[in-house]
Amino acid sequence: MNHQQTADQELINLYISGDHSSIETLIKRYKKKVFTYIYLNVKDRHLAEDLFQDTFIKVIKTLKTGCYNDEGKFLPWVMRIAHNLVIDHFRKSKRIPVIGNSDEYDIFDTIKMYDECIEDKMITEQIHRDVKKLLDLLPDDQREVIFMRHFADMSFKEIAEQTNVSINTALGRMRYALINLRKLVKEKEIILSL
């Protein structure tokens, strides 16, 4: 059954009633967003794979036990689960994320660029590395709001609730994050376009 155009809530209902393929559609629909969010937080691909798996196992358990009640907001709900698992991980390991610049598998190494020429590919890869480094240079609260708003698709209202600040504070952090990114681009003379 082709579910590509089916709404999230309908897919959830189908899955709960026994249509296994519906969860596959939901996972494939949101895997990049969820995985990117986790990866940018933990900066370790293997750990990100584990946390991604744990996130969707929890999603499946919740759906199958009839405990899901999120009024159709599937992705923000999944993102909250992912976010909480990331936080749990850091609490358990009692460490903060490190800037990964080792030989490990890198997020930007696998971005698909088949249609581009090799030179463009190299420049694009450099831009991705630069953007990632710039994000790492932001203060924690500013980086967090970018992750939550941009990669986790949370509204500023939801971010405010989750981080116990006002909407204006959350917006202010985003504003400073974008301003600081611009400053860093200038300071480091980074060119963010082909």
Add this chain to the structure above:
Amino acid sequence: MKKTFTFNDLILLAYKETDANSTEQILNALTENEELLETYFYVTEMLSKLDEIQEEPSDFTINNILNYSKALNIFNLDKDLNVNFEVINN
């Protein structure tokens, strides 16, 4: 009196978090205020750079999740997701 718009308003517009009325007002202001338009372009450009950062999990991980889901469908589970062997045996 013309309403002035802030960087925060432009962020909200870029993320489609403004209501219809505010959206129209900001869009009108953008056509009249070059500086505001330039700032908006900057905001959207930075956000589009962030958009380029995308990664996906391995097929192995996706398959693990799907296999778990299949297993739940095959076995009869109680609300705590323990296998209910009595029902299966019957």
